Amino acid sequence: MSERQADDNGRSGKSRQGRQFVKFSFYKLDPAFRRLPEENQRAAKLEFLSAIRSFNRRMLLRSYSLVGLRADADFMIWQVAETPERFQELATAILNTGMGPYLHAPHAYLAVTRRSIYDIGAMDGEDAAAERLVIAPGDHRYLFVYPFVKTRAWYALSMEARQAMIDEHIRIGRRYPQIRLNTTYSYGIDDQEFVVAFEGDNPADFVDLVMELRESKASLYTLRDTPTFTCRHLPLAEMLDSLGGPPIAADVALFEGDADGWIDALSLDALPPGDSAQVYIAGQQVALFNVGGTLYALGNRCSHARGPLVEGRVEGDGDACTVVCPWHYARFDLATGQVVDGVATMPVPTYEVAVRDGVIRVRARQPAVERTL
Ligand code: FES
Missing domain, CATH: 2.102.10.10 (Rieske [2Fe-2S] iron-sulphur domain)
Incomplete structure (x- = not known):
């Protein structure tokens, strides 16, 4: 039995699956879009929705609205795939929709999963290191995303010293079980070293967690952890409706499959x-x-x-x-x-x-x- 993975044409190709590539693409909609005739806006939204749904079998996709939460971005598409080429193909498909000419992309972060070099599993009592190779989002209402860079002094510390600070970090995190962490790595493929994405239902819980983490020893070795994005998870049609203009969510199925679930x-x-x-x-x-x-x-x-x-x-x-x-x-x-x-x-x-x-x-x-x- 050979190992294959579906490609864009519904064909298959060889693939090794240990790690996944991750992309967080933020978009800002030009206000000129909302001055288009309503039927044009509606058609463009449906075209956008259809373009993204056409990638559903090839990659993991989640949509988030930032309307009213952040000035420089209106929505974000969280993408997980086995190759970075998927991200380019999706971006091209988005640009080719009727919304494409009205979209700016103020922020985008590329990363990959990998096993932690620290002893994460022992702290969590499970093979958390292996878990980190696979992104499996929960169904939380919010995602908090930011790029993260450590100081070079961090890398000059001994492994023992770093592990002790990581242990403290994990102990603090375990006091907030309602917050779920997804850490991915960007060394050499994007400007930051990590992209950190926390899932949770209440932004206030995340504020409390981050305040505690600021007092940890490891925090002394943070060089940059901004910009920070608070993203609200919405199905794609509802996310598009959050942008204003004629609504489409009532007219499109929110659930995959036919009436029998196929x-x-x-x-x-x-x-x-x-x-x-x-x-x-x-x-x-x-x-x-x-x-x-x-x-x-x-x-x-x-x-x-x-x-x-x-x-x-x-x-x-x-x-x-x-x-x-x-x-x-x-x-x-x-x-x-x-x-x-x-x-x-x-x-x-x-x-x-x-x-x-x-x-x-x-x-x-x-x-x-x-x-x-
Ligand atoms: S991951 Fe399958 S047997 Fe261990």
Whole structure:
């Protein structure tokens, strides 16, 4: 079984999945857009929405409104993909919509996931270091984003000294379980060293956390941690309506899939027998397998430490197919997601699979009503 990942044309290509690229793109809408005839504004919004939704299977996308919260940006698109090329393709698609000529991009941050060099897992009692390779946003109302640069003096400290300060940082963070941290790395690929994105439901909680962190020893070694963006999570149509002009949210589906919950995932031609592919469904990574003409779909991330199952070795045929996680070799039943062997203790989710008009469709076995772009 080869490892493949769906590309723009619904085909597949070789991919290694340990790390993900992350982009935070901030946009400001030119007021001239709101002086266009209402039908033009509405058509441009729908075109924008359609352009972004066309990327839903290829990358993780989240939309946020900053209208009324920040003067120099109106909205932000949080993007997670396996290659940076996706970000360029999405940006071009956005520029080619009717809104494109009216959009400025005052801020944009590029980063990549990686394992922390510090002992994060021991502090958190879980394999948090592995978790950091995969961005899995929660459903929080707000995202707080800022670029982060440390002083060069930080890097001259011993590892022991740095670890002690990181431990203090983590102890403070654990007093705020309602705030969730996503740290990504930008060394050499963008101006900052990190992009930090905290998820939470109440900005006041985040204020309290940041005030406490200011008193930590590590804070002495912060060179820059601005600008700071408070972003409100909204489905794409609602985010577009927050920009003003004729509303569209009431006329477009907020949920993916048809009335029965089936979602188009990938062209069948792109997944010949013996292949596997990864797609995004409602923001979740799903691994598709074609084993001798029988299709399987299950959550791509191993329940042990989030290894990419799409890259795993498939064994067996008929009703007894398994996939072996490439990281620590836990074995999962492709049909049920249950652990058959190895270090994993929890199953991975599975999806029903069907083919209609040459398109592979999937449906969650336990439908979770999930908002989408
Ligand atoms: S990540 Fe450890 S077995 Fe899969």
